[in-house]
Amino acid sequence: MQCSVNERLAVLFCTFIGYTPQAGFLSKGFNIMAQLTHLDASGTARMVDVGDKPETQREALAVATVIMQPETLLLLRQGAHAKGDVLTVARIAGIQGAKKCAELIPLCHPLMLSSIDLEFTLDEQASSVHISARCRVAGKTGVEMEALTAASVAALTIYDMCKAVDRGMLIQNLGLQEKHGGKSGSWERSGDGSAC
Numbered sequence: 001m002q003c004s005v006n007e008r009l010a011v012l013f014c015t016f017i018g019y020t021p022q023a024g025f026l027s028k029g030f031n032i033m034a035q036l037t038h039l040d041a042s043g044t045a046r047m048v049d050v051g052d053k054p055e056t057q058r059e060a061l062a063v064a065t066v067i068m069q070p071e072t073l074l075l076l077r078q079g080a081h082a083k084g085d086v087l088t089v090a091r092i093a094g095i096q097g098a099k100k101c102a103e104l105i106p107l108c109h110p111l112m113l114s115s116i117d118l119e120f121t122l123d124e125q126a127s128s129v130h131i132s133a134r135c136r137v138a139g140k141t142g143v144e145m146e147a148l149t150a151a152s153v154a155a156l157t158i159y160d161m162c163k164a165v166d167r168g169m170l171i172q173n174l175g176l177q178e179k180h181g182g183k184s185g186s187w188e189r190s191g192d193g194s195a196c
Contacts, residue, residue, distance in 0.1 A: 054140070055138055055139055055140055056138070056139075056140075056181045056182055057136070057137075057138055057180075057181050058136065058137050058138070058139060058141075058142050058143050058179070058180065058181035058182055059134065059135070059136045059137075059143065059178075059179065059180045059181060060134070060135055060142060060143045060144040060146070060147040060148075060176060060178070060179040060180075061132060061133070061134045061147060061176070061177045061178045061179075062132075062133050062144070062147035062148040062150065062151040062174070062175065062176050062177060063130065063131060063132050063133070063151055063173065063174070063175060063177050064130075064131045064133075064151040064152060064154070064155040064171060064172070064173060064174040064175075065126075065128050065129070065130050065131065065155075065171070065172045065173045066128060066129045066131070066155050066158045066159065066169055066170070066171055066172075067126065067127060067128045067169060067170040067171075067172060068127055068128065068129070068162065068166050068168075068169045069127065069165075069166045069168070069169075070124070070127045071165070071166075072127075072162050072165055072166040072169070073122060073124065073127050073128070073129070075162075075165065076122065076129070076158075076162065077122055081161060081162060081165075082164065083161045083164075084161075086157075086158055086161040086162060087120050087129075087158075089157055089161060090118070090120070090131075090154040090155075090157040090158050090161070091118045091120070091154065093153050093154055093156075093157035094116070094118045094131070094133055094150040094151065094153050094154030094157070095116045095118065095150065096153070097149045097150050097152070097153025097154070098113060098116045098133070098135055098146040098147070098149055098150035098153075099113065099116070100149075101145050101146045101149040104149060105145055105149070108145050108146075109140075109141050111137050111139055111141070111143060111146060112137065112139070113135055113136065113137050113143065113146060114136050114137055114138060115134070115135065115136040116133070116134075116135050116136075116146070116150060117133070117134045117135075118131065118132065118133050118134075118150060118151075118154055119131070119132045120132075120154075129158055131151050131154050131155055131158075132151070132177075133147045133148075133150035133151040133154065134147060135147040135150060141182075142179055142181070142182050143179075144176050144179050147176065148174065148175075148176060151174060152171075152174055155171045155174070156171070159171065175189070176189070177189050
């Protein structure tokens, strides 16, 4: 069977995000192009037209974790980092990241966000900082990308603020935890990490 370049790219993308031929969808006639809303029928990238969609209340929660040395976490807890108050700067950076999402992710719609909340939990047992970013909007498209951008920019800022004392920090577990609103309704990650 001959595939176009765009179809091959779509298959590569699906493989990258975890869909494989072994899962059966390719062999059963699954239409990849119909599922990837940012691709038209020929596989060309496009911005989704949301003009006819109704405005609804939408909300998304994303998380990330920054793992660091125990000494780095202690400095953070004590507010003793040379660059200043790490979590305050990370909070502001996460908010700014959510607001700039459409400038960073090419096919995202610019949104008038009604709320951006970031929370940080210091976990001494795991020597890490857990980041939660919640975004809300009354709009025609979801805020998942804004929440993910807020969490990732906050994590990157923690890294930047602390790298002088700990270049080995890891940013892990960036992901969407839940979303609400819109045509697809609510989605939440279950406790074992799978979608439900």
